[in-house]
Amino acid sequence: MPPEEFRRHAHHVVDWMADYLAGVRELPVLARTEPGDVAAALPDRAPEKGEPFEAMMADFVDSVLPGVTHWNHPGFLAYFAITGSGPGILGEMLSSALNLNAMVWRSSPAATELEEVVTDWTRELLGLPPAFAGVINDTASHSSLYALAAARAQAYPEVRDQGLFGLPRGRVYASEHAHSSIDKSVMTLGLGRDAVAHIRADAEFRMVPDDLVDALESDLERGIRPVAIVGAAGTTSTSSMDPLGALADVAERFGVWFHVDAAYAGPAAALPEARNLFEGWERAESIVVNPHKWMFTPVDCSILFCRRPERLRDAFSLTPAYLETSEQGQATNLMDYGLALGRRFRALKLWFVLRYFGSEGIRDRLRAHCELARAFAERVAATPGWTVSAPVPFSTVCFRFEPAGRDPDTVDALNRGIMDEVNRTGDVFLSHTELDGRFTIRLSVGNLRTTPERVDRAWTLLQDAAAAL
Numbered sequence: 001m002p003p004e005e006f007r008r009h010a011h012h013v014v015d016w017m018a019d020y021l022a023g024v025r026e027l028p029v030l031a032r033t034e035p036g037d038v039a040a041a042l043p044d045r046a047p048e049k050g051e052p053f054e055a056m057m058a059d060f061v062d063s064v065l066p067g068v069t070h071w072n073h074p075g076f077l078a079y080f081a082i083t084g085s086g087p088g089i090l091g092e093m094l095s096s097a098l099n100l101n102a103m104v105w106r107s108s109p110a111a112t113e114l115e116e117v118v119t120d121w122t123r124e125l126l127g128l129p130p131a132f133a134g135v136i137n138d139t140a141s142h143s144s145l146y147a148l149a150a151a152r153a154q155a156y157p158e159v160r161d162q163g164l165f166g167l168p169r170g171r172v173y174a175s176e177h178a179h180s181s182i183d184k185s186v187m188t189l190g191l192g193r194d195a196v197a198h199i200r201a202d203a204e205f206r207m208v209p210d211d212l213v214d215a216l217e218s219d220l221e222r223g224i225r226p227v228a229i230v231g232a233a234g235t236t237s238t239s240s241m242d243p244l245g246a247l248a249d250v251a252e253r254f255g256v257w258f259h260v261d262a263a264y265a266g267p268a269a270a271l272p273e274a275r276n277l278f279e280g281w282e283r284a285e286s287i288v289v290n291p292h293k294w295m296f297t298p299v300d301c302s303i304l305f306c307r308r309p310e311r312l313r314d315a316f317s318l319t320p321a322y323l324e325t326s327e328q329g330q331a332t333n334l335m336d337y338g339l340a341l342g343r344r345f346r347a348l349k350l351w352f353v354l355r356y357f358g359s360e361g362i363r364d365r366l367r368a369h370c371e372l373a374r375a376f377a378e379r380v381a382a383t384p385g386w387t388v389s390a391p392v393p394f395s396t397v398c399f400r401f402e403p404a405g406r407d408p409d410t411v412d413a414l415n416r417g418i419m420d421e422v423n424r425t426g427d428v429f430l431s432h433t434e435l436d437g438r439f440t441i442r443l444s445v446g447n448l449r450t451t452p453e454r455v456d457r458a459w460t461l462l463q464d465a466a467a468a469l
């Protein structure tokens, strides 16, 4: 594509993007397609001869867009809502244009050094001590996998060269509400899924430290080797905070690696009024925070902070002759801190986000999201027949419609019906979880385009659906 042709199409694409962001609120937030619809609208094979760009754009709009669920829609209140903010999108565009690969310092010094700078800015924003160094991965799933690989190397120093064969069984301790990425990491690391001890949570969905101690003592008696304790700072279902200080005490007492999964709630540590909830995370060995969840950075961007990054490097570094450089030992080679050699320039979009909003702007927006969620929770709690199912420390609310005199299975089906009915409108998109075995609706505010009116709309739709059903 010659530069002038690129310029013409790029202007068109940027105009399309600006119109899309301005008008996304008019589209149905949840894709209205059936499985297979999008694929069926596309040819079976790639074209033999190149096609004009206009044709691709037209097919993108006609065949692809109808199958898109709009995560940038103000009515996206499902899972953990996220934002591809303007500065983040522009950073992503520049990063694509450069198409650099920051595998070693030399392969793009600016990418490596900007990653070191922006992860340090983020560390500071979140109030973590300077001992923590950050590295950017694609997702929290990979960040936790790498942290637990370093924990495994601490528990089994011989694992790097000899594997786990013939060694005592290991155990990773996490709340019964820990994200499935922890179980998947343990499976991937060859410890076996049974190696995850799911520790009971209390009535507020926070891990019970005494149960953790009991599990550790009983495992040690049986010759099982503790590998890591994982605390959640914002569980996926309810955004509950495990008691991180108490977990850090246990980790220190038993000499076990302490990893904190703060994928969603981590950015809230930037709020002085929320900082106390994070007390104890500064004593962790590793922490994952996802700017692509609640810090307005387009997917993907997950920071793994490590107190002793050399532990991560010891677990992963392996330099073949063709990757050796003369800067070895003087500069960071990011390939040493995880599995992947290739590395996108993710730091650029995070840099733009941090600079465009500023720390104050980020704090103001996080605060506004928490206020929207709390106001919604108050309305739910104040309405007869409706129940808020969990505390609301941040911007996520779990709730149910529980009319008197119905058996629990009927109430589950009713709530599922209400959620489906609301989602069919296309105005808002809500998701669900299971709490104490019961179907529970979730509303999570995290998109910068979400307004109080949109949350009001969600509440009206919920009440209408409950009345109709």
Ligand SMILES: Cc1ncc(COP(=O)(O)O)c(C=O)c1O
Residues within 6 Å of the ligand: 080, 138, 139, 140, 141, 142, 179, 181, 232, 234, 235, 236, 261, 262, 263, 264, 290, 302
């Ligand atoms: C607490 C928690 N940890 C980890 C993850 C996984 O995040 P990712 O999609 O970045 O792997 C999630 C996803 O919602 C989460 O809520």
